[in-house]
Amino acid sequence: MASPISDDKKVRRRMQVLSLHLGANKVSPMSLIGSNICLSGEESELPEEDPVFNDRSNALFRMVAGKHRSIHEPILYYFRQHPELVNPVEMLKDEHRELTMRQLEAIVWEIGLRPLTLLSQDPAKYFALTEAVGHVDLSLGIKLGVQYSLWGGSVINLGTQKHRDKYFEHIENLEYRGCFAMTELHHGSNVQALQTTATFDKETDEFVINTPNEGATKWWIGNAAVHGQFATVFARLILPSSGSAGDTDMGVHAFIVPIRSLQTHAPLPGVEIRDCGFKVGLNGVDNGALRFHHVRIPRDNLLNRFGDVSKDGVYSSPLPTLNKRFAATLGELVGGRVGLAAGSVGVLKAAATIAIRYSLLRQQFGPPNKPEISILDYQSQQCRLLPMLASTYAFHFATDYLVDRYVEMKKTLDDEVIADVHALSAGLKAYVTAYTAKSLSICREACGGHGYAAVNRFGSLRNDHDIFQTFEGDNTVLLQQVSADLLKQFKKKFEGRALTVTWNYLRDSMGTYLSQTNPVVTHRDGEGHLRDPNFQLDAFRYRTARLLQTAAFRLRKLTKQHGSFEAWNLCLNHLLTLAESHIETVILEKFIHAVNRCDDKTAKSRLKLLCDLYALDRIWQDIGTYRNQDYVAPNKAKAIQRLVEHLCHEVRLVAKELVDAFGIPDFILRAPIGLKSRQYSEYSHIVGF
Template identity: 60%
Template structure:
């Protein structure tokens, strides 16, 4: 299973061996470090990766699969290092490479790659985060000097939470409103909306702040204190006209603005080039989920608790309550593994072809999967902690640190609620196009089945309880697609009705819970498709059997838990009961192979570092646990 899941296993072995050789770079799990100490440790990790010969910037430009895989590998080492790497190479480096032209790439690539030019990505403002179009920072062209003048007009426009800014960043990609003198000579200024500019922040030699640049430390956070988040204020900061990242829009000397796109398309194209950050967060979040499940499943398999009268205690993983918490999460983790692989493949293809349909597809899928994965992992971390009882609360077993560091994944690179709305908007657009005869991209093919899938269900099928039927991929796929199509159709009807009375904004707000449910349903349908494809490609019989059981459990739990199937008589009461019984059977079946299934994630003990979940401690996990707490083993 390990070899089937991981076609970049050699890279994993190399990276994890690197940190075996440098144990001093692994964050201590008991000692409380200051934010300054954590930041210093992250810097050392970054340089260690570069000194070992890896080129994250090269990966991000030519070998995306390795770049995103590196993010997943680092997630269980230290999430601050994962995020620092993402800020430097995906956000700062990626914005220069993707929003700039060849001139910018030649000028900056090597220095960014070698970390000679640490930088930041200054988009978020104190008053505006997700609403990028409303950012207030200004870049006004001074025609006389041929320079942009960057200003922060008020406190609401302070750049906020900017990673790499408080201590390290020498330059930044600053998002600001591009303003040029009106061509009619009236003295008025034309606002062309938000664009990206390269702005020097510190002197390259002395590291002192440059004139007009004010940077303050955002201080301690709930987690990720290895990241130097800062506040930026600009007061008449002057940069060359050529510092505009001008792939999608140019400004000539004299102030003539031109773009091959309309304003809305240019803005969408700019943000579309930043989807790599969401892909990276998705892969890192999956890595955290794999680690948490490894700890919880291994612990549950050996922790003895209670048992029959006059009998031995049994493992807590033998209790149905524990199985029905952990086994569906394990199934979902495998589903997310195959789906993030699909997302990466689509991303690579998008970068290769620049196909507009695929660009829209990847934008939507990356938004939805980032939101779903990070939200699911955040909840799973708490459940895994609970499944490990009081020992899960010990700092040395890492759940606390993982929860704190991962929690912000639900907010940055797009707030999850906002991202799910983008998915809903795309689905509604595709739905409208479908019924006006427009083509539809591959990810949304199942919506073509709307007419067939949403007919009143066949009563015989609604009452069918045979296990072969319930585990039939055709039934499972059709069920999840039915749910998405049903929610999409009813959302479209509700929006149409409320828009006539309330207007589009208030109608959307009124339907918001419905729209979020639609987006999650869509993502789960895509996940099942990817999971079943992973099942079909597996040639090892034993592995294939386990994968099929997890795919069935993943789908059946969604059908069992969503009332829409009962309300629509898609699943009759007796069928619902049969599904519940089958879920219990599958959880029990998977319990017998749960430890090998988490072992297949292949996270070595020196990376996992949770004494109750170590592979080497399965016969006696408490020995390592006691040693980690400083207790000598008894004679």
């Protein structure tokens, strides 16, 4: 069990909370951090000589890092002024957890940001906040997400006004620290099969929360092991029957369950709390396990937006079926996937910055009797790192679009937008986090032995980020959701219609499909043609459409032979490839759109270069598919390979400018080999020279 919070810490917390209630959170940024930084959301004025954001006149910087300066700058400057709150290279688990909590308190109590207000009123700024704190430490980003996106988000999105009135301010100011208790030891992604129960007791007007068996233990619950005082518990709502028919299971609902005393911080009666212990990464987050032994909570603690129970035990819902209620409940939690996709891009930006700056600095070999050359001048290093840099930019614009769609969804509640955000967030979260996980290892290897030094951060970034592939839904499960959505649209369009209609769909969805597959076009290999965004998009869409059509036909045939479940399983790899192809198409579409809307000539040429490299590298990586379908002739395939290598060379010439545009200051990046200057001297200083 966690030990109670010390008296001095409780006093400090109460003073800080009181100051927030009295409006003292609106502190002077000048007095707070020594710079004239505005916290109100307006553009801030910074000293021109300050090295942190001195690239802000650069158009690339404005497009990539400058969009949310009003959120990023106060956080980054605060941690510059408080190096004692920046993570050391070596730290014990318990120390890391306490430091992460102190960092979160500083963001709310000292910088004066209001994350839950941002989440509910301006989600784009909330996700910008999570990216900035993730650069400080990924554990801090996850800790913030647990408190506000998961615990706070579940209360405001699944509850009603009575819950907002009772909990909002307390969650906002960290007076009520909470958990999100969905995952169980025996069930993770299959939320509908959760086993924890919440049985209504009409006599006392209470729900009884119970863990019926070991497999129903809530597991990996962030904030539970040490700091959490409340939990949003997902449990099966059970209504006892007065007759002989037996109890009625109304499906999974969410309940607010206090787990620790607000006075002593001791676990409450009936609540067992255990520490999940040291993890591969993210050890600043106190993951715990929870069991409930007939814990009673008031009926009002049911988060009742989509389902309610009256005092008489009568269930009511604005949605007609259990499946619709379940879908609506999970749909409201999609913001977690949006945040993980955007946060993963932030990790990729940091890793790419470190690896590329070091590759520009490090010299190795060269022509006889001439100076050594930068290792980024070697084609092998370019083809290793620079398509990754292009992908980083591509993912940035794609997740920007996802955030915009999420904001639109929250404003309009439009069914079509909700469906789009659900599928897109699942796909982008899965695709981007998987790509980033692989790229972190590539960056480490590209920096040789120095990449293995803990101080250069690839190890911690890799370990901390790895779980992003599992958070908020396992990536394999999420990609299946994307494929299911595509197949659903396909079925709607072609149910009971002739096979020729399917081919018309393929033609229509690719625009110029018929002209693209004639022998003249399949052999075209000129640079102008290959760098034409119309060719690139047509190629991506063609691949997706063919995969969708063949998947639909295979499933139809196999379902007749084996049933729907076995048919899906037999086509699973096909379906995962379909989902990835679709997401890559969306990413390219948004990258091309970003290039077209850029109004600075130099920045636009840089973005076009990166966009072409992203598109052609992805085509080359799957060239077998295009060759097998006679979409690309042999001479054209060779031309694509040569052009990818040429584009890598062109990107190398502006690589420093491109990573600088990410706007990650040296004191936040911290890896000595990835700093803007004095890399070797800083690295030597680390070991005592």
